[in-house]
Amino acid sequence: MSSTTPAHRTSGVTESKLMSGSQILLECLVRENVDCIFGYPGGVTLPLYDALYDHPIRHILVRHEQNAAFAAEGYARSTGRVGVCCATSGPGATNLVTGLVDSMMDSIPVVAITGQVSTKLIGSDAFQEADTFGITRSCTKHNFLVKTIAELPQVVHEAFYIASSGRPGPVLVDIPKDVFQAQAHYTPVSSIHLPGYKVFTEGHTGQIRRAAQMIWEAERPFVYAGGGIIAANASEELREFVELIDAPAVTTLMGLGGLPAEHPNYISMPGMHGSYAANLGMTHADLLIALGVRFDDRVTGRLAAFAPHAKVIHVDIDPAEIGKNRAADLPIVGDVKRVLEKLTKVLQETAPESREQNSTGRAAWWRQVREWKAEHPLTPEVSTSEIKPQHVMREIDRLSGGRAIVTSDVGQHQMWAAQFIRFNSPRLWINSGGLGSMGFGLPAAIGAQFARPDKLVFSIVGDGGFQMSIPELATIANHALPIKIIVVNNGHLGMVRQWQELFYNNRLSQVELSSFPDVEKLAGAYGFKGRTIDAVHQLVPALEEAVREPGPYLLNVRVTPFENVYPMVPAGGAINEMVLGAPQPVEV
């Protein structure tokens, strides 16, 4: 057996410069094209913050480290670039953990820099010491503890490479104070060698040919596209592919915008709160073309009953996703962008002789899908006497025109936003999909607005999640970020209340959120505009006023308190057993 020693080669640059660890770190960040980092200083990161003092990299001071991680995610999700956050040792680092798990679950490229106590103090229960390397092992794609300044540049570039390549994810670099302070001759890193880190991008040519054949042979093909499309920047390729095979397509919660919502082949989101047509399409398809998805339980419902008639083509960059939840009849491990390019090419070549073979069946399939769509379309509830939360989404959708960035928190409003706000391009819809972290929406909007100053950013949050994020109003005010914060306020933890109502005999336990602050005073206290509305006729003018306002705007919308999200697939149910609004299941 042969093995290789990781040989860390450097470039031919002979001239090297004496720099501190802090300076070397910042230099490496510059080389990774980092323009801003979200963070919070502390004891052991003092040397780093001293170096930042007059450094061109912009540091955004948040008000809680968790929000630094969420903001870095917002930055990464809205651009595809690596988001960077920074915290001190101990409590600073532990506060990052939720954000790290969040980006792990949603495969978001984030690099977290944490300070650590000096190397000689590690393990001594020093002040603000925590085993960050150990704590974050399972919440990162990879993590590093830098013990010497010599390894620092290599590690930083490895961190960015790991975070952004393959299936993206968070990488943490833990740097002791004495490493920040040490001096060393800095030589730029020219290559990265991680022999164990294998990235499969190209996709197996034979498998791609077989996939093309399966696609032409199918009578009822259905495209199930997810967050992988966004991560791979493959939305153009997806559109071309869908148009070529002319199949109905759904995008998951993580994939919204991966195919334009207004595209004629687009159905909607599938899953627990997906549309009737999307879920029935999955259930009756004979071929499921799964692109950058992970067959999440919120999409599949009861696995045994999921897409029971379908053969599955599963394209994913992570080999561990293949067959994890649903066996793939045809697995293709690769970057979905590259695989779709190649697959579309093969399909184009084979189209002339294969395209017509199932044209009758396919026409019937489309008729059926359109019927389902017409039978139970996703239409927002609107009332003339009170503000329905769905109505809020419809109006935000109208103002956005499929172009605004919308960050959401977690819960009912998240589902309504996903159902009723259309996204015509990727990286507009920013939400915590996998982990479902409350308190995500507002800091994520901060990150997104810094990354995309040109964009209109709505941050749609519930009254629960908003109260987890209130400290960040200061960050917004500090930078006069023109974020439109829309609190969909039903006075409850709506989603938990919905489940208590439906599955716990309406015993509403600890879900009522009374004592919500007066937002006019709250926003006013931070120096920007806030307003509460509770009448339907105020909705449109208030939203328009928010959008017109050049600065931040906090709009508290008092909506009907007992609205529930439908359709709904009860936990453990098959996705075709939806509750469509009335509380009786529909079997199809």
Added chain:
Amino acid sequence: MLQLISLLVENKPGSLMRITGVLSARGYNIESLTVARTLDPTLSRMTIVVDIEPQLRSQVIKQMNKLVNVLQASDLTDSPAVKREMALLRVRAPISSRTAILKEAEIFGARVVDSSTEGFALEATGDSEKLDEFIDVMRSYGEIEVTRSGAIAVSLEAKKLRLAPPVSRHATAADEADEKLETRL
């Protein structure tokens, strides 16, 4: 069902924790685990015996292969492999049974590594079942103390080791940064 996993990993702090983390996160208990460095001191060979439901085996191997520090993880449970374990055993026995103990040791191919008036220290290697028997037999002669190594295994098939090649950092970005650095310093 007991699964035999062989891993080639980078000899770095934290590697072991990442690998066992894949198992502990799923609530699997490790039966045995051995680690030692290979001919290449930067790498270690690890052999793990762990109880995993058969249908989840490949998922666990895939998750291990995803780890940056793991060069290769393979499931040797059903593939041709030699598996050995070592036991060091001290038996306290009266003079009268010493000859019998030596005879038994010979049968099991065990070697005497220490002899005293108290008894013997013996070393034995073999598969787990053979060692179980050996320990049982020795127990019949008197009080014993045993340390077992856990299994090590070597595959009898040549496994192709695929490694990621070095990646060069984007030259132009670095050059630009070089220029920026010049202007700043």
